Amino acid sequence: MGFPKVSFYLAQSVGDSAQETAEQAKDLLTEITLIKVVEAIVIVIVAFALTKLLDRFLFWISERIAKEWRLRVKQFVPFVRMLVLTSAIVLLLNRFLNLSQQNVLAITGTVALALGFAFKDYVSSIIAGLLGLFEAPYQIGDRIKIGEDYGEVMSYGLRGLRLRTPNDDIVSIPHNKIWTEAISNANMGSLEAQVTTSFYLEHYADSEQVRNILYRVAQTSRYTQLKLPIAVVIEEKIWGTLFKLKAYPIDARNEFDYKTDLTLRAKKKFRECGFSYPNLTAMDLENADG
Amino acid sequence: MIIADFIQDLADSSYQYKKLPIQSFQYGSRPENDKLRQCLQKQFGNRLPSPDSDRAIAVIPCLENCFLRSMNGLEAIDYLRDSLLTDTSIFWIIGVGQVGWQYLQAISALESYSDHVTHLEKLSGDQLSQWFEAVTNEIDIGFQSSALRSESSENDLNWRTQYFKFLSKESKGVDSVAVQLFLETLQIREEIDKEKENEESSEDDQPPILQAKLPINPSLPSLGGEDVYFLYSLLLHRTLTELQLAQSVGLSLLDVKDKIQALRKLRLVEQQDNLLRLNPAYYPAVYSRLDGDNFLV
Numbered sequence: 001m002g003f004p005k006v007s008f009y010l011a012q013s014v015g016d017s018a019q020e021t022a023e024q025a026k027d028l029l030t031e032i033t034l035i036k037v038v039e040a041i042v043i044v045i046v047a048f049a050l051t052k053l054l055d056r057f058l059f060w061i062s063e064r065i066a067k068e069w070r071l072r073v074k075q076f077v078p079f080v081r082m083l084v085l086t087s088a089i090v091l092l093l094n095r096f097l098n099l100s101q102q103n104v105l106a107i108t109g110t111v112a113l114a115l116g117f118a119f120k121d122y123v124s125s126i127i128a129g130l131l132g133l134f135e136a137p138y139q140i141g142d143r144i145k146i147g148e149d150y151g152e153v154m155s156y157g158l159r160g161l162r163l164r165t166p167n168d169d170i171v172s173i174p175h176n177k178i179w180t181e182a183i184s185n186a187n188m189g190s191l192e193a194q195v196t197t198s199f200y201l202e203h204y205a206d207s208e209q210v211r212n213i214l215y216r217v218a219q220t221s222r223y224t225q226l227k228l229p230i231a232v233v234i235e236e237k238i239w240g241t242l243f244k245l246k247a248y249p250i251d252a253r254n255e256f257d258y259k260t261d262l263t264l265r266a267k268k269k270f271r272e273c274g275f276s277y278p279n280l281t282a283m284d285l286e287n288a289d290g
Numbered sequence: 291m292i293i294a295d296f297i298q299d300l301a302d303s304s305y306q307y308k309k310l311p312i313q314s315f316q317y318g319s320r321p322e323n324d325k326l327r328q329c330l331q332k333q334f335g336n337r338l339p340s341p342d343s344d345r346a347i348a349v350i351p352c353l354e355n356c357f358l359r360s361m362n363g364l365e366a367i368d369y370l371r372d373s374l375l376t377d378t379s380i381f382w383i384i385g386v387g388q389v390g391w392q393y394l395q396a397i398s399a400l401e402s403y404s405d406h407v408t409h410l411e412k413l414s415g416d417q418l419s420q421w422f423e424a425v426t427n428e429i430d431i432g433f434q435s436s437a438l439r440s441e442s443s444e445n446d447l448n449w450r451t452q453y454f455k456f457l458s459k460e461s462k463g464v465d466s467v468a469v470q471l472f473l474e475t476l477q478i479r480e481e482i483d484k485e486k487e488n489e490e491s492s493e494d495d496q497p498p499i500l501q502a503k504l505p506i507n508p509s510l511p512s513l514g515g516e517d518v519y520f521l522y523s524l525l526l527h528r529t530l531t532e533l534q535l536a537q538s539v540g541l542s543l544l545d546v547k548d549k550i551q552a553l554r555k556l557r558l559v560e561q562q563d564n565l566l567r568l569n570p571a572y573y574p575a576v577y578s579r580l581d582g583d584n585f586l587v
C-alpha cells in the first residue's frame with residue numbers, strides 16, 4: 001500500500017514549508033521592545049497631528065491670500081499629506097521589519113494576495129488616489145460631477161474625496177470611481193467655471209431683444225468675469241423658446257449666487273418689457289419631456 | 291504733457307489754425323440713471339456746427355459720470371459709441387480711469403472707436419515736490435525724520451527731495467494717492483510750556499509746527515467675501531451715492547448701507563456730500579487685491 005507513504009511525505013513537506021515560513025517571518029520581524037512600541041505610537045500621533053496641522057494651515061492661508069493662489073495652495077494639500085504618511089509608514093516599517101531584499105520579496109506575494117481578497121476596494125481606491133494626484137481628473141477646489149453628485153471638492157484623502165453639494169451636504173466618494181465613472185470637471189483647477197442659466201419664454205417674445213437683455217444682464221452682474229466670453233444660446237421648443245445664458249463668474253464658488261443674481265435681474269427686465277412665460281399644463285409638460 | 295507738447299507744436303508751426311468750438315460735458319457728478327442718455331444727447335446730440343466751422347471739439351473729462359453698471363445705466367455708453375463717436379466732425383477728448391476703461395472696453399470695445407489711447411505718466415518725486423510747492427512754501431513743514439534717514443541710501447540727504455521721492459514711490463505716482471498720503475503723514479507739534487520753551491531754545495531753533503512723517507501705504511484690513519465687490523464698484527465709478535452703489539452691485543439699499551458702514555469704519559470708504567468714494571490712500575492696496583482676486587482691473 002503506497003498511500004500512507006505518500007501521505008507521510010506530503011505531511012512532512014507541509015510541515016517543512018510551515019517551518020520555513022515561520023523562520024522567514026522570524027527573520028522578517030525585528031525584536032519588539034517596549035521602546036519600539038512607544039516610538040511607533042509617537043510616530044503615529046505625530047504624523048496624525050502634523051497632517052491635521054498642515055491641512056489647517058494650508059486651508060487657512062489659502063483663504064487669506066489672493067484668490068488666484070487659493071486653488072494652487074489647496075491643490076498642494078494631498079501631496080503634503082502623502083509625504084507625511086509615506087514618511088510615517090517608512091519609519092514604522094524600519095522599526096519593526098528587517099527590510100532586506102529577500103524579505104521584501106518574500107512578503108510581497110503574501111501581502112498582495114491578502115490585500116487582493118480582503119481589501120480589494122480599499123487598495124483600489126488608494127491606488128486610484130495616488131494616480132489621481134498626477135493625472136488630476138479633479139483637485140481640491142474643482143467643481144465636479146461624479147454619478148449623481150455635484151459640488152466643490154473640499155478634501156482629497158488617501159481613500160476618497162469629499163464633495164460639498166449645493167445643499168451644503170458633504171458627500172464622500174472613493175477614488176476608485178475614476179476607473180468606472182465619467183467625471184465632469186467644470187473648472188479644472190482654474191477659478192472660473194461656466195455657469196449656464198436657462199430662461200423660458202413664449203414664442204412671441206422678441207428673441208433679439210431677449211438676447212440683448214441677457215447680454216446686458218451678464219455684463220452688469222457684479223460676479224461676471226468679463227475677461228471670458230458671454231454667450232446666449234437660443235433653442236426653439238414646442239412649448240416656447242429656451243434661452244441659455246452662458247457666462248463665467250469671477251470665482252466659481254459664487255456659482256449659485258451668480259445664477260440667482262442673473263435670474264433675478266433678467267426676470268425684472270422681462271417684466272418691464274412685458275414678456276410672458278409659457279403657460280403649460282401637466283399634459284404639455286409630459287409631451288414636451290417625451 | 292503730451293497735450294502740452296502737441297499745442298506747442300501747433301504754435302511753432304507755420305500753418306494757420308482757426309479756433310474750434312469746444313463743448314465739454316457739464317455734469318460734475320453722475321446724473322440719475324434714466325437721464326444719463328438724455329444728458330449726453332442734450333449736450334452733444336443736437337450740436338449744430340458753429341457759423342464759421344463745421345468741426346468741433348467735445349470733451350468728457352470723467353466718463354465714469356456717464357454710466358452706471360446696471361441694466362439701464364449703460365445706455366448712454368451705447369449712445370456715445372453708436373451715435374456720437376461715429377461723427378467724424380467732432381474731435382473727442384475723453385478722460386476715464388484705468389478700471390473704468392477696462393470695463394467699458396470689455397463690454398463696448400470703446401478702444402476700436404478711439405484713434406489714440408494714452409495713459410497719464412506717473413508723477414515723479416520732483417514733479418510732486420513742485421506741485422506741493424504752493425502749500426509747503428506757505429506753511430512751514432519739516433521733512434526731517436529718522437525713519438526717512440533709515441530708508442534713504444544716499445549720503446547727501448536733502449530731506450524734502452527724499453520725502454517726495456518716497457511719496458512718489460508709495461503713491462505709485464498717482465496724484466490723488468499722493469495728496470491723501472501727504473495729508474495723512476502731517477503731524478502737528480505739541481504745545482509745550484512757553485517759559486520752559488524760552489529757556490531751552492531761541493525762536494530760530496524751534497522745530498516747524500508741522501512735521502511730515504515717512505509716507506507709507508496703509509495695508510488692507512481683513513475683508514469679508516462681498517466687500518471686494520463694493521470696492522471694485524467704487525473704483526469703477528470713482529464716486530457713487532448709496533443708491534447708485536446698490537444698483538451697481540445689484541443689492542438692496544438696506545444691504546448696502548450695512549456694508550458701507552462697516553467699510554467706512556475701516557476707513558476704506560469716505561463719504562462727502564452723499565457721495566461715496568474709496569479712500570485714495572488705499573488705492574494701491576485695493577488695486578493689487580482686486581488684481582489678485584481675478585477682477586478685470
